[in-house]
Amino acid sequence: MTRNLSVRSRITAAVAVLTGASLLVVGVTLWFVETERIERTSTQAVLQEVAEFRTFTGSTDATTRPAPTSADDAVRDFLARNSPDAREMLWIFPSTGTPQYAGEPDRRLQRSPQFVDLVGTLRSDGGLEVLRVDGNDYVVAVQPISDGATTAAFVVSHDLTAARADLRELLVTYGLLAALSLLAITAVASWSAGRLLSPLHRLRATAQGITGGDLQGRLVVTGQDDIAELQRTFNDMLDRVEAAFGAQRQLLDDAGHELRTPLTILRGHLEVLDAADPGDVDATRTLLLDEIDRMSRLVEDLMMLAKSRRPDFVSPRPTEVEPLTRGILDRATGLGDRDWVLDAAAPLTTELDGQRIVQAMVQLAGNAVRHTAPGEVVAVGSRVHQGRLELWVRDTGTGVDPAVRDHLFDRFVRGVDDDTGFGLGLSIVRAIAVAHGGDVVLDDEVPGGGATFRLRLPVVRVDPEPEDLS
Incomplete structure (x- = not known):
């Protein structure tokens, strides 16, 4: 399904999903953390009231040490002196009579038989419980007090549901802000994706133009990404x-x-x-x-x-240059009655395609024969110069026509006095040199005439085979 969407749409959707998921995780985490905090705070507030009551009655254990007055009066006196916190009610369940409270009234709790039953259960030993009344949760703490003859109960109730209401309002606000943030982030992501992908759109348009035969279009490059x-x-x-x-x-x-x-x-x-x-x-x-x-x-x-443009045009392998050079000279002597000379032979082993090099050098030798007369010198040689292998063919003939010197290695280029061949020989020589990562050059004119064509190839030295010591 997503494959039918554009890249921009997929990027925008991914950003929206990740952002929405992140905001949801934050909201859920906030809910659990704050709920736990509210429950802990409410419990601590209730226990704090119980601790203050114990301090007021002058006993660390109000169930065993009688107060200086009756139990009912001690609780009434404490309620008269203290104001309950928000969402909190302080109760007195006297030894006889109707319960009384301090704080804002809560009709659910006042009319709840479950609340009265819970106080009756905890009245003798005291304790703390969470009570649900008509969908509302309350933290209820009961602290009994006895004067020896009668027993009353000091009760603290805290409305958990009301405390959680603030959290719900906060989460509603968070949800609205999160939705607005999600929309804003999605819009920015869509705009940013469109801007980032605009070069690709231009690239596609240019590629379509190429398909239509237009090779002139070029992309305007901006940036460094x-x-x-x-x-x-x-x-x-x-x-x-x-x-x-x-x-x-x-x-x-x-x-x-x-x-x-x-x-x-x-x-x-x-x-x-x-x-x-x-x-x-x-x-x-x-x-x-x-x-x-x-x-x-x-x-x-x-x-x-x-x-020559194919990667398998040449097959380099370790080749000894000295015997290769002599072999080129031996083959060239059959091209014509010339004074064949070996200038030099490099004692070197390197990676190259020997057959292609022979083909190029014989082509150069044949070219020299066509531009020399019988008995004139045609020389072959090789050397390592300035880190490169050079193989050359030198002659003392008529030299190169100045009219074609600058385009000598182009296809179908011939001198004005050359009516043989098609002008492809030197192009083939250059293709062989380039395939080896090198080039072919014509030396500058020297006194006495003639021409020297030189192949210049990179040297790829071959490590010697390790000796067998077994």
Whole structure:
């Protein structure tokens, strides 16, 4: 049932229930505590009157020591000298005759045979009892007094129900104030919940806008609390989503542009193909297969870039960098007739994906071959520099076209004199470096020309295996 309510309604209801329960517990506790206090106070007041009577008669035990006058006169004299408290009546039950009292009259008690019976029961030994008369509770204390010949009774009665009436009025007032407080607290809770949840409402509206295709909306972040942090995280997510969509659109646009040329070539040659001429058919077949191979390479490169964002794109494991560097050089020598050189090889073991690193370095080596002439130097090396592992490919060729230097690692970027490939090789190299937590850079131009591409990766040192001493 509560799941159909809004979060604001559930928060308000929870605050109202907890507040109401707390106020109820306070009221019930107040009732029991004050009731106990009233009963205790009433009992103490009655016993105090009995103690004063005993003191007045000059005996600590008025039942055994006769008063200087008759028992009836002693009680009458005490009643004449004392004024009863509120809700209290002082009685004399003489040895003979009608009971008399001091204080405001209480017709229930005056006409109650239960009261007379209770005094008669306690008349000989005295005592204290709680008596109920017509729904009213009374604390009744009986103190007998004897002069040797006659016995009278001094009786104190205290109206408990009247004393509790003040408590009931107090609780009624408390109940009204508690109800008003509950309404006020509920209203404030509803307002506060609405204010606290308003950023979430804006977040929902923004998310709905994204569902509709609007990626431009951003949340206005105010404050430093958890919801503000959630808003910042959401805005960061939108930035990444927008960048991803932008990259995807750019990728599709670039891929469509690159595929359009070979498809146009295929279509043009098929339209002019002379099926009756075996030579024309064979030449067209060779050209079409070459174009299909180019499109296949393009698709494979695009798939490689798409996979680079997956967490399993690289599988790091402990790898020895020195043999890895030499292996890269051995593979690169088959790319062309160049003066292949090993600059350096770092004696280091670190966590990386050796196959992906080889793929990136061979790509850089192939790029160097395309921009050098036979016999020119192409060098491979590795080292640890400023806490990072660097692997590089260096050549003495024509260098990098200044027109594309700033966008060299973007997709489909080629130099003006580069008519081979699709411009995806360096993008793949950067994707591999980024997947390792590093980057790839082109060194500044050096005298003599050429270019040096450098992979810079974090060093994750591998602890040596403990020796087996068994």
